[in-house]
Amino acid sequence: MTVIEAERLTYTYPAGEKPAFRDVNLKIEEGEFVIITGPSGCGKTTLCRCFNGLIPHFYGGKLEGEIRVCGLNVKEHPTYEIAQRVGMVFQNPENQLFALSVEKDVAFGLENLGVPREEIRKRIDWALKITGTYNLKNRPPYELSGGQQQRVAIASVLAMNPDVMVLDEPTSFLDPAGAEKIFEVIERLNREMSMTIILVEHRLDLVSRYADRIIVMHDGRIVMNGDPREVLASEKTRLIGVGIPKATMLYKLLKHRGINLNRPPLYSEEACQVIKEFLSR
Amino acid sequence: MSVFDGFKFRSISSPIHQLDPRAKFIYVCVLFTVAVMFNNIIPLLILFLIQLPIVFMAKVQREWMRSMKGSAVFAIMIFAVNLLSLYFYAGHETFTSILERSLAMTIRFIVLVQSFSIFFLTTSPDTLGLALEQSGIPYELCFAFTTAVRFVPVLAEEAQTIIDAQKARGLEIESGNFLRRIRNYIPILIPLIVNAIRRSLELAETMESRAWGACKNRTNLYVLKIKTNDLLLILFSLLLLTVSIYVSINVYIPSLTSLLI
Numbered sequence: 364m365t366v367i368e369a370e371r372l373t374y375t376y377p378a379g380e381k382p383a384f385r386d387v388n389l390k391i392e393e394g395e396f397v398i399i400t401g402p403s404g405c406g407k408t409t410l411c412r413c414f415n416g417l418i419p420h421f422y423g424g425k426l427e428g429e430i431r432v433c434g435l436n437v438k439e440h441p442t443y444e445i446a447q448r449v450g451m452v453f454q455n456p457e458n459q460l461f462a463l464s465v466e467k468d469v470a471f472g473l474e475n476l477g478v479p480r481e482e483i484r485k486r487i488d489w490a491l492k493i494t495g496t497y498n499l500k501n502r503p504p505y506e507l508s509g510g511q512q513q514r515v516a517i518a519s520v521l522a523m524n525p526d527v528m529v530l531d532e533p534t535s536f537l538d539p540a541g542a543e544k545i546f547e548v549i550e551r552l553n554r555e556m557s558m559t560i561i562l563v564e565h566r567l568d569l570v571s572r573y574a575d576r577i578i579v580m581h582d583g584r585i586v587m588n589g590d591p592r593e594v595l596a597s598e599k600t601r602l603i604g605v606g607i608p609k610a611t612m613l614y615k616l617l618k619h620r621g622i623n624l625n626r627p628p629l630y631s632e633e634a635c636q637v638i639k640e641f642l643s644r
Numbered sequence: 645m646s647v648f649d650g651f652k653f654r655s656i657s658s659p660i661h662q663l664d665p666r667a668k669f670i671y672v673c674v675l676f677t678v679a680v681m682f683n684n685i686i687p688l689l690i691l692f693l694i695q696l697p698i699v700f701m702a703k704v705q706r707e708w709m710r711s712m713k714g715s716a717v718f719a720i721m722i723f724a725v726n727l728l729s730l731y732f733y734a735g736h737e738t739f740t741s742i743l744e745r746s747l748a749m750t751i752r753f754i755v756l757v758q759s760f761s762i763f764f765l766t767t768s769p770d771t772l773g774l775a776l777e778q779s780g781i782p783y784e785l786c787f788a789f790t791t792a793v794r795f796v797p798v799l800a801e802e803a804q805t806i807i808d809a810q811k812a813r814g815l816e817i818e819s820g821n822f823l824r825r826i827r828n829y830i831p832i833l834i835p836l837i838v839n840a841i842r843r844s845l846e847l848a849e850t851m852e853s854r855a856w857g858a859c860k861n862r863t864n865l866y867v868l869k870i871k872t873n874d875l876l877l878i879l880f881s882l883l884l885l886t887v888s889i890y891v892s893i894n895v896y897i898p899s900l901t902s903l904l905i
Contacts, residue, residue, distance in 0.1 A: 415853055417849055417852060417853065420852075421848070421849065421852050442852045442853070442855075443852070443855040443856060443857055443858040444858075446852065446853050446854060446855045446858075447855060447858075450853070451850075451853040453846065453849065453850060453853075455846060457798065458843050458846040458847050458850065459846075459847075459850045461791045461794055461795075461847055461850070461851075462770070462790070462794065463768065463769055463770045463790060463793070463794050464770065466865070467770065467865060467866075470865040471851075471854055472854035472855050473863070474862050474863050474864060474865060475854060475855040475856055475857070475858045475859070475862050476855050476858050476859060476862075477858070477859040477861050477862055477863055478863060479863065480863055480864075480865060480867075483863065483865055484865075503794075504794075505794070505797055505798055519854065520853070520854070523854065523855065
């Protein structure tokens with residue numbers, strides 16, 4: 364089943380002179396793990412805002428073309444309706460938690476939906492356990508580290524039990540260790556609950572191994588869209604300025620010198636494997 | 645540590661902390677009314693003493709001391725102003741009675757500060773917001789209130805970062821006369837305000853993404869219930885009010901000096 368379907372989508376912010384992105388055609392299937400990457404200002408974040416209706420309902424501006432999310436036409440359904448299907452996690456962990464305790468924050472979305480109290484409690488515990496933050500339940504959010512805050516933010520979206528989770532650079536405020544924990548949680552959601560994941564990310568070194576597909580955006584357009592190995596090994600992707608994983612980079616350098624490995628690896632363990640295979644050939 | 649720590653909620657578990665904010669609010673209101681009703685020293689002194697056991701039950705002696713120390717300057721000012729104005733304008737009274745009246749006014753002020761301090765020290769903003777909500781105040785306003793409280797430490801930290809950054813660029817905050825000092829704060833206020841606006845936009849985005857406004861009857865995870873202790877406090881407050889009204893009408897209150905001599 365297709366969960367997100369965009370056709371010739373073009374959007375201009377109210378104050379914008381030229382479109383933030385144009386002519387975007389995109390299909391995302393249920394259960395897919397998709398990474399969207401590209402240099403800053405290429406329109407990734409703006410595109411994400413369309414997935415749960417923040418664009419056009421919250422931002423205004425001009426949205427042309429068609430976009431359907433979980434069968435709902437984004438232009439016709441308000442954000443709170445789409446938000447039940449599409450969970451959104453943002454960049455800055457600090458500005459996503461606004462209650463005085465973690466528990467209350469995770470409850471927020473469910474309270475808004477009018478879910479009965481007992482059910483809310485159950486879902487809070489469930490979401491906190493999956494994200495590994497159950498022990499933080501009664502702490503005030505401002506006392507937590509960035510990584511913990513971001514995992515609580517994921518829990519608070521998860522508690523609403525969406526079909527799709529959109530994460531907009533969730534690790535850009537975090538250190539590598541914190542980032543890795545976030546990716547583990549995301550990967551778990553995808554693998555164990557077959558939740559559709561759309562992740563905007565620069566740290567491809569850490570995360571591209573989990574992806575089914577990588578989309579590269581540049582100057583408001585989708586320029587590459589396909590298998591992670593193909594996309595990352597392509598010369599075009601490197602020239603745009605995407606941070607190619609070092610393992611893939613090694614593959615390319617070796618290829619340049621006439622050494623052809625079996626396939627482009629995405630992380631160091633895989634690179635070892637591929638090199639071993641090559642040597643024992 | 646500043647005076648404001650004498651009013652800032654600290655999460656401790658005590659019988660006073662567990663009281664319903666509405667009950668505590670009634671108590672504070674009664675205390676206010678009674679304190680304003682009397683201007684003799686003895687009843688005000690009694691009001692002051694009644695609250696001491698509460699401070700100890702709530703285990704907030706240190707914070708309470710801080711609020712008391714913080715209000716000392718104002719207390720002295722109030723005492724001095726009262727003393728001077730009574731001395732020059734109320735010519736018929738003896739000096740001891742003037743002294744006693746000024747002292748009474750000072751204690752009244754201290755009682756007011758004290759009850760405020762106890763209320764805010766022992767009431768978490770979360771339950772206070774909840775109490776507002778359950779008193780029929782629109783949810784949007786209650787939400788704005790708790791969120792504002794939640795972001796006070798964040799903004800304070802941000803202000804410190806901006807101050808450090810501007811100092812590193814050569815801004816001198818502590819120099820010059822009064823007006824100059826106010827002007828020194830402009831390069832700190834502008835980035836702080838701009839950041840706060842940006843932050844509020846991001847918050848709004850998050851709220852939208854979590855189905856803000858999805859249904860009219862939103863649930864609330866917590867519910868406040870009036871318990872036995874709350875009823876006792878309300879009862880005590882009402883008793884205090886009735887007794888005070890009776891005393892202020894029917895009983896002659898002797899001055900402290902007449903009792904001592």
